[in-house]
Every structure is written in structure tokens, then in C-alpha cells.
Amino acid sequence: MTEFLDLEGQDAVRMTWNVLPGTKQESSHCVVPIAAVYTPLKPLPSIPLLPYSPLRCRNCRSVLNPFSIVDFLSKIWICPFCLHRNHFPPHYHSISDENLPAELFPQYTTIEYESPSEKPVVPPVFLFVVDTCMIEEEIGFLKSAISQAVGLLSENSLVGLITFGTYVYVHELGFGQIPKVYVFKGSKEVTKDQILEQLNFFAKRPKPATGVIAGVRDGLSQESIGRFLLPASECEFAINSILEELQKDPWPVPADQRATRCTGTALSVAAHLLGACVPGSGARIMAFVGGPTTEGPGAIVSKTLSESIRSHKDLDKDSAQYYHKAVKFYEGLAKQLVNQGHVLDVFACALDQVGVAELKVAIERTGGLVVLAESFGHSVFKDSLKRVFQSGDYDLGLSSNGIFEVNCSKDIRIQGIIGPCASLEKKGPLCSETVIGQGNTTAWKMCGLDKATSLCLVFEIAKKESPEVISQSANNQFYFQFLTYYQHGSGQMRLRSTTLSRRWVAGTGSIQDLIAGFDQETAAVVMARIVSFKMEAEAEFDPIRWLDKSLIHLCSRFGDYQKDIPTSFNLSPRFSIFPQFIFHLRRSQFVQVFNNSPDETAYFRMILDRENVANSVVMIQPSLISYSFHSSPEPALLDVAAIAPDRILLLDSYFTVVVFHGSTIVQWRKAGYHNQPEHVVFAELLRAPQDDANAIIRERFPVPRLVICDQHASQARFLLAKLNPSATYNSDTPADREIIFTDDVSFEVFLDHLQRLAVQ
Secondary structure, eight states, X not given: OHHHHHHHHHHSEEESBSEEESSHHHHHHTXXXXXXXXXXXOOOTTOOEESSOOOBOTTTOOBOOXXXXXXXXXXXXXXXXXXXXXXXXXXXXXXXXXXXXXXGSTTOSEEEEOOTTSOOOOOOEEXXXXXXXXXXXXXXXXXXXXXXXXXXXXXXXXXXXXXXXXXXXXEETTOOSSOEEEXXXXXXXXXXXXXXXXTTTTSSSOOOSSSOOOSGGGTOOHHHHTTTOEEHHHHHHHHHHHHXXXXXXXXXXOTTBOOOOXXXXXXXXXXXXXXXXXXXXXXXXXXXXXXXXXSSTTOOSOSBTTSOOOOHHHHHHTOOTTHHHHHHHHHHHHHHHHHHTOEEXXXXXXXXXXXXXXXXXXXXXXXOOEEEESOTTSHHHHHHHHHHHOOSTTOOOOEEEEEEEEEEOTTEEEEEEESSOEEOOOOOTTBOSSOOSBOSOSEXXXXXXXXXXXXXXXXXXXXXXXXXXXHHOSOOEEEEEEEEEEEOTTSOEEEEEEEEEEEEEOSTTOHHHHHHTBOHHHHHHHHHHHHHHHHHHSTTOOXXXXXXXXXXXXXXXXXXXXXXXXXXOBOOTTTTTHHHHHHHHHHSTTTOOTTSOHHHHHHHHHHHTTSOHHHHHHHHSOEEEEEOSSSSOEEOOSBGGGOOTTOEEEEEOSSEEEEEEOXXXXXXXXXXXXXXXXXXXXXXXXXXXXXXXHHHHHTXXXXXXEEEEETTSGGGHHHHTTSBOSSBTTSOOOTTSOOBOOOOOOHHHHHHHHHHHHTO
């Protein structure tokens, strides 16, 4: 595993196969697709920042890199992707073997460029869109969180405020004398022209007769934009005054009805306002939603309380009457935001669903952040919001306006990307016929991206030649180049270029090479992303069957066994943990939607689709650490057998962190032993898992929920649900051992069946 982590440390890339199958037929036998999980802005301490523009191939536009072949005498470089010969420009003429530019150093396969000619652009823009259809207590929590967030903004950040309930209220922050508000009806769709007209953008000068109106260059004065978007230093007082006086939505709600909430209209007004004032800048719409949308476009349920909000069952039966209409509306909104280069972040805090499942398309395509909690007073929401604006060790490193491009050797095709991006529909010979995620393109827009944003790129091999022909060819390398052009937090535009080379093998005897290059963690994460995508995109898709078939085929292809003798089955260490990952993936919240609402499922999948391999593996197979008097903290098997009366367990399942106390530990704690000076060791034992849990929470976004529970108490379910049920009510288990009341198969039974089927 370590060599794959070293590769990630150098280039922020993990690939499923690090030695690639050489032909289309061989790659189809490999079952797990050729895929890369790439974190474009991962902080890499060793990469240089070059103060000039990159040198590009005249034919395929790839960037000069260490794999280019250089002829120092005739000052020519050959592109490894299209083999085109390019002349070096005059300012490279002093290059030689001893005098190389940084981009040709073999260790700088990842490098950044920042050309000084490009002037800084508009400062970051934050438009807060705030729901007021909530009880006073929730509004109080939200007001204090937003006013704290505004205090954390940099002074030059532009800030705007929209509140909504039955109507949408656009607050004019630049009018200091009295609070001034423009009101839009929540039940109607609002067009950009209506916004420009009603907000009096052309009160002092005539409106241009033709063309798209976008920002200062198209006749909007800085003064008219400044009425709604002001630097944080100037409008902090105005925003806090509005927030202090913010009341619950005044329209009466009958006892048998839901509040009238027009989230869709409010987001549409926000998108039009930003599109008119600051197109193409790094602007974020930050929506704080406290309940389901019941009015106007994007509604997910009617106002009548007797009608329940759509469940997974309704979606499967296609009986959720509002769902498709709402998704279509948010697809339109996503397209508009991507064209404008703006991001939609959603903070949804309610005990009921709010419509995250419908909003998912707009959040994902714009690269927005999403946080789901039960209340605006919950630490999951409050600490996550603080993290967005926090600078220092744990800042998110928010960047904007990204464009991501891929170039690769001519025998490789790109099927698509699963992750937070939107296709720019730049078709070319490198696009595959088969599309997964955002496909049919070699360029994607990433309106919002941060240090952790990770994309999953899925490739296929297009070579059809027979292995014999291939083995004679001289060059057995495939090349990939990932280019990320983005606006850095400083306001400057940068380009990060990562170029990779991977060896390919074909023909007899290549199977050992393939095994040596298999990265089982990345493979599990890629399978999880693909299965989540297929569950949403394909009707009648059976995820368990698909995962089981894939695993059986993989084991019979790469396992070591004698036909029809299950006991002879053996997997190489490179594959040995993969069945375990698939076992836990089958039981995870990404595949088992029972007991989760469509909103929760959409939330879990959005986070899975944007996180790196290490974090995604924890979501699939949580980590378990055991604390006891007998030894220092040590990893424990994710099994019910790990529970013991004198142990404390720390479970990290990414979304929740559980500290679980065994029954004896609970009795000692209730007796107050940890407060007695002679039992200081016990006090330390109680404190250690808490400290470790806090360390996990500090560096994670969204902030996970912390559950502290005792054996046999109700909240112990958070731990029990994740453990392998090796001891159930059906098995012969000693009376003092913990059991799980379930009919799920245990990992041992699962492995037994796998071996029997793989050797057939």
C-alpha cells in the first residue's frame, strides 16, 4: 500500500490499476475499471510555483512536462501524447542538459503556473439566502451563526442578503437611512429582466436594447451593484441590524398545513442577481433551509400535512408527483449557475426532509458544499459553517472558477467523471462511446473547488490489437495529463498541471504484473462511486447483484485455486482486503437505502463523490480503535467480538464518530472512580478516546456528529449497525458475549459463498 500512498503524495492521484491492461479485451477481463481518483488542489509541499505561462503543444494543447522528449541541439520538444514536434520559444534558448527549466525536472510531474500579466479579479462574493419559516428558537440559532460568519469574512469580500418565506425579500444593504427591501412573489418564476427592472438597475441610465446584461461592462454602474453587494467591512452593521430584527415569516399557517416556503424562487432570484452583478466571478450562494419547499418552482410536497414527503419507495414506484418537476427546475438552475461560474452551497437543518435530493444536481454541478443537520443549534451545522470561513490550519482552501481538462495517450478513452463538476461538452477523439457520470467531453467546469475536492475519472482502453503485435512495440507507457485552471484564494488565476505515466502489459504472463499494480482501496472507492451513480441513473438496477457478480468475476480471474475445490482458493495480499470492502459496501448507506430518507441518501452520496480515497474508505468500512487497561490504543476488527465489558471503542464512520463504553467501564464511571486521585489511570482511559474523537472532528468537513454511548443503551445502535454480525441471536454464543439481533449474513458466511462461486 505504501508505494501507492507515495504516488499520491507526489501527484495527488490514486489509480485502481497502476500497471494497465494493454488491450480492450484484457481490460474487460479486469472487472474493476481503469480509473483515477485525483485531488486537483491537494496541498503538495514540494511543488514549485512558476511565475510564467506554460508552454503548450501546438497540436493537442498539452503542457510541456518531464515525459516530453527534448532535442537540445535543435531546440525542439516532442509531445508524449500526440508525438508532435514543437519548437521552443526564444526565451527557452539557453536550455541544455545542465540547464533545465523546472517543468522538465523528473520529480516535478505536478507543477503550478501563475502568469503575472493577469490582473486580480473581483473579490469573493457571498450571497446569504435565509429561510424564515421556522420556530423562533431555530431563527435565533441561525441569526447568531450568520452574524458570526460575516464577522469572519475578509474585509474586501462582497456580501448580499436575501430572506424568504411566503415571499422573497431582497435587502438593499447600501441604503443606510432605513431598511429597504424588494419583495417578489414566491409562487411565480422570476426572470432576469424582471429582476433588473424591479431592482431599479436602470433608474438613472437607459437599459441597453440588446445583448445579455452582465456586470459593469454592460451598463450596470458600480453604484447600482453596490446597493445589494457591499464589502463586508462596510455592511457588517447593516446586516447585523437586519438579522436582529428578522422575525419568523409573518403569514399565518393553519394547524393542518405546512408553512409556505418558496426555496426555489429565492435561489432563482439569487442566481439572477449574481448573474447581473458579478458574472464570472467567484461568487457563492449560501442557502440556509429549515424545511421542505411547498410553494413555487422546486416544490417537493404540498402544504397539506396529511400528505407525506416522498420516500425511497415513492421514488422507486415513480409515485412522487413533485420530484421530476423539481429536479428539472434545479437542472435549469444548475446550468445557469455553471454558465455564470457561481456556486450553490446548501445548509439544510430540519427534522424533516428539505429537498436535498432534488437540489443535489445544482449543488454537485457547481461544486457546492452541503451540510445536513437536525437543527441550526447543532454543532454539526455551527462548526461546519465556521470552518467555511476559518483561516489557518484547518481552512478549506476555497477556490473558484475552475476548468479541468484531461489529455491522454491515443489508445485511451475517457468515459467520464463522477464528482463535483459539469461537462463543458468539448467532444473529441478521446471521448468514449460509453458514458459514466459527466461524460462526452475532455473539459469540465468546476465553479467551486477546495483542497479536498476529488474527482473520479473513468477510462477505457481502445486498443484492439493482439498481444503478440503489442509485445514487440517499443513504447509500453500510457500517459495522462490533468490540467486545472482555477482562481486561487489570493484572486490570481493559476494552472496546475499533473502528468502521469503508467506501464501497460499484455499477453500471457501479464497477470502477475496486473496483480502487483492493483490498489484495492481505490478500487473499492471507485466501485462505490459507480454503484451510487448507477442506482440513480438506471431504472431497475440491482446494486447487490452487480457488486456480487463483479466480485466473483474478479476473484475467479485473479484468485489462485484448483477448479471446484473451494478450500484451495487463495487471494494475493494485493486483493485480500477487497472482498471485505465489498462486504461493507453492500451494507453501507450508499447501497442500503432502507431507514434513510432520499435527502440523507443524496447527502451521503454527494460527500462520497467529492472526498479522497482515505476518507471514502472510512465511509465504506469504518475504522474501530479499542482502548483498555491491558494495552495502548490499537485497531480492532470491525466485528461484534470487539465489544468487551472492560473496553472503550472509538468508531469513525466519517459522518458519525462514536465513543462506546463497555458495561464494566460504565459501572466504574457511574461510581465516580475517575474523580478519585488513586484512579488517575482510569480517568486517562476515559479521556483518551474523547481526545482522539475531537482530533478527528477538528480536521473534517462537514463536521461529523459525535455520539457518546454505553453498552446496552439505545444509542449503542450507532456502533452495532456497522459491526460484522459474527454472533447473532441464531448462533451459539457464550452468555457474556454481545450479540446482534439481525438476519444479515456475517463476513465469514459471505466469504465462504464467494470461494464456492469463484472456483466454479
